[in-house]
Structure formats: C-alpha cells, structure tokens
Amino acid sequence: MLDGKVKKLSIVIVTYNSGALIEGCLNSIFIHNDIDTALEVIVVDNDSADYATTFASIEKKYGESVTLIRNVENGGYGQGNNIGIKAASAPIVLIMNPDVTLFAPVFRKALLQFRDIKLGILGMQQYEKVGMRRQSFLPLHPSIIGLLLYKLYTWCHCYSSRFFCIHGSCFFIRKEAMENIGGFDENIFLYNEEMDIHYRLLQQKKYIIKYDKTLSYIHPMHNRKENLKELKQRFSTYMYVCKKMSLSSRTMICKYINLYRLYLFRSFLKHDTDICNTYSTFILYLLRQKKLQS
Structure with a gap:
C-alpha cells in the first residue's frame, strides 16, 4: 500500500x-x-x-x-x-x-x-x-x-x-x-x-x-479460429478437471465428440475448409482418446 x-x-x-x-x-x-x-x-x-x-x-x-x-x-x-x-x-x-x-x-x-x-x-x-x-x-x-x-x-x-x-x-x-x-x-x-x-x-x-x-x-476475440494444438490443450485440461471432480471421462469424451461433429457440420455449411480440416482431425483424435478409455 x-x-x-x-x-x-x-x-x-x-x-x-x-x-x-x-x-x-x-x-x-x-x-x-x-x-x-x-x-x-x-x-x-x-x-x-x-x-x-x-x-x-x-x-x-x-x-x-x-x-x-x-x-x-x-x-x-x-x-x-x-x-x-x-x-x-x-x-x-x-x-x-x-x-x-x-x-x-x-x-x-x-x-x-x-x-x-x-x-x-x-x-x-x-x-x-x-x-x-x-x-x-x-x-x-x-x-x-x-x-x-x-x-x-x-x-x-x-x-x-x-x-x-x-x-x-x-x-x-x-x-x-x-x-x-x-x-x-x-x-x-x-x-x-x-x-x-x-x-x-x-x-x-x-x-x-x-x-x-x-x-x-x-475483450476482442476477432473471430479467432481454433487450431489443433489449442483444441488438444483445451481438451487435455478439461479431462484433467473432470477427473478431479470424479466425472466419467468416457461420458465427457462422447459429449465432446458429438459437439465437435456439430461444429464440423456447421463449418461445412459455411464452406470453411480450413476449420473443417481442423475439426475433422480433432474428432479423430477424440475417437482415439475414447478408445483408450475402453
């Protein structure tokens, strides 16, 4: 002071x-x-x-x-x-x-x-x-x-x-x-x-x-586009918090996959090729994470 x-x-x-x-x-x-x-x-x-x-x-x-x-x-x-x-x-x-x-x-x-x-x-x-x-x-x-x-x-x-x-x-x-x-x-x-x-x-x-x-x-966001590295890091910390809170990892991953499938469809309708490719790759990554939870 x-x-x-x-x-x-x-x-x-x-x-x-x-x-x-x-x-x-x-x-x-x-x-x-x-x-x-x-x-x-x-x-x-x-x-x-x-x-x-x-x-x-x-x-x-x-x-x-x-x-x-x-x-x-x-x-x-x-x-x-x-x-x-x-x-x-x-x-x-x-x-x-x-x-x-x-x-x-x-x-x-x-x-x-x-x-x-x-x-x-x-x-x-x-x-x-x-x-x-x-x-x-x-x-x-x-x-x-x-x-x-x-x-x-x-x-x-x-x-x-x-x-x-x-x-x-x-x-x-x-x-x-x-x-x-x-x-x-x-x-x-x-x-x-x-x-x-x-x-x-x-x-x-x-x-x-x-x-x-x-x-x-x-707080200007300027329509920032998510990149794959950021998406993976967000997902990783999200799963960390879920485990701390004793939430089902598999259930959370399934919800995440469905949400990004929706985002992918929305990007497809907008003809945004770059973000479509990013979301497609990210969904494949999520599917692999889901398999690891089996």
Whole structure:
C-alpha cells in the first residue's frame, strides 16, 4: 500500500510478451477508476522476452501506481495469477487479461455487491467492442445440450452457476475464497482455469457465483479460429478437471465428440475448409482418446 491507505480492490494482470497490449489495458483502468486510491494494480510478467522494456514503459508512465513483479519462469497463467493474488493487499481481486479494456466504471458497483459475504465470484458482460456482446460465461460441460442451454441463457441474458462458469478473461473474486480453495491449480498451464475454480469454489458450500450484465468490459476475440494444438490443450485440461471432480471421462469424451461433429457440420455449411480440416482431425483424435478409455 504505497500511499498508506487501505486498498479495497486489487487488479492482477498476468502478461507474457504482452507489451503491445498492456498500455491500453492500464489506460482504461485508470481512466475509469471510480474508487481513487482504494485501487491497487499489480502486473505479473511470466518471463517475457520484452519484460524489461515493458516494465520500463509502465514505470515511466504510471510510477508507483502499478506494482511490477517479474516471474523468473513461465509457470502458466494460473501460477502467474497466484503470485499476483498473494501480493494483493485488498480483500477483492479482479483477474484481468492484458488484452482486456474497460469502457465504463465498474469497480464501485462491484465492491458494493461484495458486501454480501457469500459472494465468491462476480462475472461481467464481455464485449468484442462497444455494442457487440461476446461470451460472458462458458458451459461447464462442452456438449450439444450445454450449447443449447448457453444459447437460451444468453438470449434471456440470464446466468446459472449450475450450468456455466464465468469467463476467465476478466472477473472479480474474493481473495479469501481463493485462499480457501488453494488458488489456481498450477498443474493447469492454460485453459479451463475458470471451470476448475468454479467447481472447487462451489464445493466449499460457502460461496455463491453471480453474473451482472450491467458491468462490462471489452475483450476482442476477432473471430479467432481454433487450431489443433489449442483444441488438444483445451481438451487435455478439461479431462484433467473432470477427473478431479470424479466425472466419467468416457461420458465427457462422447459429449465432446458429438459437439465437435456439430461444429464440423456447421463449418461445412459455411464452406470453411480450413476449420473443417481442423475439426475433422480433432474428432479423430477424440475417437482415439475414447478408445483408450475402453
């Protein structure tokens, strides 16, 4: 607490070769800071090649308003966040990707909701750009039924912690709740961290998870196309979380296969040859994984 005042909110941003993005993220934070010196901003760099120039630029512009921590190894997104959360002095933490920006104040209203001591996680509406909504929460089970439920709940602008986890790119969490569940699982290098945290938090039977559509942020996805490496890594961490939660691996794989067969058909109708090839190869990979479970 550099200014000697009590911090109410700590923002933790983990960077990895994100020098081109972090300035826009930090600018939006300070422009829309509605809690003044009660805000603490922590940037943890996961051993980026450009960390020195990035840190120098941040120090020049923001001085002691931003706490900079260099992680000497890239232990993954979760490990970097654990370092930032441990350093955080506020009871509420905002986990934020470096490519996220704010376009309106959100801190004061979010903190008011955390007066409810049962609130563990608070999610917000994600936007591609102002006026273009994006996926703010994710189905806990990648399946056709999960997709249909997601479409229904999104259309109604509703949320249920029974079926969905809050998107991990930007969300508020009670620091005590994270400490109670042991923080991010550092065995997960990337992907599905939000699903793992969701399950472990609800297992405590002490906290609730909420979504507030009136709070929002921008996280440009630019219609990103999934590649095979990413799909395999997402699947691998998904299966890891399923095993932790004692969910049937074979059942989950079958649901995964059916979902991506649907995605493949949709891509075929769109004449998207590249993604069709990616999905076809991925489905063959999933079928081999299913066979290994026999």
